[in-house]
Amino acid sequence: MVRKQIMLIRAGVLSAFLFLIAALSAAPVCADPQGIIILGDSRAEEMHMFVGDAGVGWCYKVGMGYLWMMSEGFPTIDGDVGAGTAVVITLGVNDVVDQFRIPQYAAAINAKAAEWRARGAQTFYVSITPVDDALDHYEHNSDIVYWNNTIQPLLSQDVVYLDIYSAIIGNFSTVDGLHYTGPTYERIFDLIISGVESAGYYPYSEDDYEDDGMPRTTMTVAETEGAWSGAEMPADDAVSGISGTESEEEVPGYTGWQALADKTIYYVDGVPASGLITVDGELHFFDDDGSVMTGWIHRDGMTCVADEEGIVHTGWISDGHYWYYADESGILVKGWFRKDGKRYHADESCIIESGWVTDPNAGTFYLASDGHALSGWYEIEGKTYYFDSIGCMVTGQKAIGDGEYLFADSGELVRTVSGPAPEVLKAE
Numbered sequence: 001m002v003r004k005q006i007m008l009i010r011a012g013v014l015s016a017f018l019f020l021i022a023a024l025s026a027a028p029v030c031a032d033p034q035g036i037i038i039l040g041d042s043r044a045e046e047m048h049m050f051v052g053d054a055g056v057g058w059c060y061k062v063g064m065g066y067l068w069m070m071s072e073g074f075p076t077i078d079g080d081v082g083a084g085t086a087v088v089i090t091l092g093v094n095d096v097v098d099q100f101r102i103p104q105y106a107a108a109i110n111a112k113a114a115e116w117r118a119r120g121a122q123t124f125y126v127s128i129t130p131v132d133d134a135l136d137h138y139e140h141n142s143d144i145v146y147w148n149n150t151i152q153p154l155l156s157q158d159v160v161y162l163d164i165y166s167a168i169i170g171n172f173s174t175v176d177g178l179h180y181t182g183p184t185y186e187r188i189f190d191l192i193i194s195g196v197e198s199a200g201y202y203p204y205s206e207d208d209y210e211d212d213g214m215p216r217t218t219m220t221v222a223e224t225e226g227a228w229s230g231a232e233m234p235a236d237d238a239v240s241g242i243s244g245t246e247s248e249e250e251v252p253g254y255t256g257w258q259a260l261a262d263k264t265i266y267y268v269d270g271v272p273a274s275g276l277i278t279v280d281g282e283l284h285f286f287d288d289d290g291s292v293m294t295g296w297i298h299r300d301g302m303t304c305v306a307d308e309e310g311i312v313h314t315g316w317i318s319d320g321h322y323w324y325y326a327d328e329s330g331i332l333v334k335g336w337f338r339k340d341g342k343r344y345h346a347d348e349s350c351i352i353e354s355g356w357v358t359d360p361n362a363g364t365f366y367l368a369s370d371g372h373a374l375s376g377w378y379e380i381e382g383k384t385y386y387f388d389s390i391g392c393m394v395t396g397q398k399a400i401g402d403g404e405y406l407f408a409d410s411g412e413l414v415r416t417v418s419g420p421a422p423e424v425l426k427a428e
Contacts, residue, residue: 036196037077039069040090043129043178047185054189065094066101066108067328074112083120086201087112088162088192090126092151093178096143097390099150099335100327100346103301106154113158122201125155126192127165135177140390141169143336146361162195164188265290276304276312276330283312283330303332303350323352323371336362342372343391363392364411368428377422383412384424 037057038044044060059077061068069091081087089109095101113123127148131139144165152161168188173181180188258265266273272290276283285293285304292310297303305326306312312330316323324332325339325346332350336343336359345353345367352371358364365373366380366387373391377384386394386407393411397404403419413422 035084036086036088036193036201037080038088038090038192039073039077041065041094043093043180043185044090046179047189050182050185051189063094065091066104069105070108070329074108081116081119081121084201085116085119085121086124086196086199087116087121088124088126088196090192092128092147093131093139093144096128096139096147097343098327098333098337099143099146100331100333100337102147102150102335103154104329104331106151107300109159110154110156113156117158122160122196122199123158124160124162124192124196124199125151126162127152129165129188130169130172132174132177135174139178140362142362160195160199162192164191164195167191263289263291266292275299283314284310285312285330304330305332324350325352344371344373362390365391365393366427370428374427377424378427379424380427384422385411385413386422 035055035057037059038048040047040060041064042060042062044058045062048058048060057077057080059073061072064073069089073091077087092105095105109123109125116123128144130141130144133141148163148165152163155161168184168191172184172187174184175181254267254270256267258267266277266279266284266286267290268277272288273279273284273286274288274290276285278284285297285299285306287293292306294306294308294310296305297312304312305317305324312326314326314328314330316325317332318324325337325344326332327337333346334348334350336345338344343365345357345359345365347353354367354369354371356364356366366378366385367373373387375387375389375391377386379385386398386400386405388394394400395407395409395411397406397417399405400422401419403422404417405419405422406414406417408414416422
């Protein structure tokens with residue numbers, strides 16, 4: 001069948017977009033397509049506002065990230081993913097400084113992509129797009145580049161990676177440093193559609209185009225918490241927990257605890273639970289046979305800690321020597337994370353660090369005795385330093401408040417160029 005082509009790449013963008021073609025060429029071509037679904041956060045919401053429905057299913061919620069993706073985002077769209085569907089995931093910016101989430105994102109996306117692939121759908125992951133570093137906020141391009149470079153090789157062959165960051169880094173505009181102007185959102189949308197089509201997925205039929213070649217608007221936005229355009233929201237009890245795998249031992253249709261001779265098993269719809277599952281409001285980690293695990297649990301590069309009853313701890317945890325932090329899903333964090341407005345760093349063993357920490361992607365930081373990154377003027381071992389709003393040590397000449405100051409490459413204050421002498425606190 002002859003298909004009417006859609007040309008969405010604006011003049012001057014095509015050359016920047018060519019880098020995508022090699023990554024996309026291995027994706028299959030699907031017949032009888034059903035459409036595009038875009039899953040995202042506030043950036044997706046604003047892109048939707050500027051480009052309209054555009055024949056796309058939109059699912060988003062402001063300020064959301066991994067946990068929303070798992071508990072609401074995926075379940076909301078899951079029933080509408082079928083043969084020929086292109087699922088485009090644009091989440092990540094809300095978690096970009098929480099680098100411990102990168103493996104979680106990749107594992108979750110890979111699992112759903114394999115499931116959707118079996119239905120004939122294709123999953124796309126959009127790189128986190130840039131911010132304006134001139135404006136202060138938690139997200140910085142150094143963190144975004146680290147995220148993008150780390151997650152890309154973790155994504156499976158079932159996921160097509162769209163490097164929109166590289167396509168717009170030299171040509172974008174924002175209203176607040178994080179959210180874009182209309183023309184930039186339109187350009188990002190054009191690149192996403194072009195990437196999906198370059199992968200061989202043609203979600204629009206000939207009847208879906210206006211005379212000017214643009215997609216015809218066919219969907220409406222549901223008045224929901226967040227938004228889902230193109231499908232009904234799932235039932236409130238549609239999802240519980242993070243993972244579950246099948247076992248040969250089943251109790252048909254039964255959900256609940258089952259006491260056996262030597263252990264107690266938890267079943268979900270007749271299948272022994274596996275992995276992290278919420279039961280009666282408490283997190284538990286189940287072994288592959290459905291039995292509850294206790295103590296320190298190491299699985300698939302993740303670590304959890306459960307008490308004697310199998311309840312997985314969240315929040316701050318101490319083993320008597322070191323401190324750790326488990327996020328809302330019960331997994332001990334690695335890398336940077338935020339808690340109560342402060343920034344912390346955990347090493348590869350999930351131990352909360354203190355003292356000097358140098359991140360090749362973000363700079364040098366000083367972490368107080370409780371682990372939080374210092375921000376402002378501080379005296380450390382008799383020398384004066386200044387750490388910016390995210391805790392990064394300043395070097396060179398810098399305007400701070402009403403003054404101008406010169407710092408050595410090692411960070412210590414050399415002299416006050418102009419203005420008042422700084423008010424310095426002693427590091428904790």
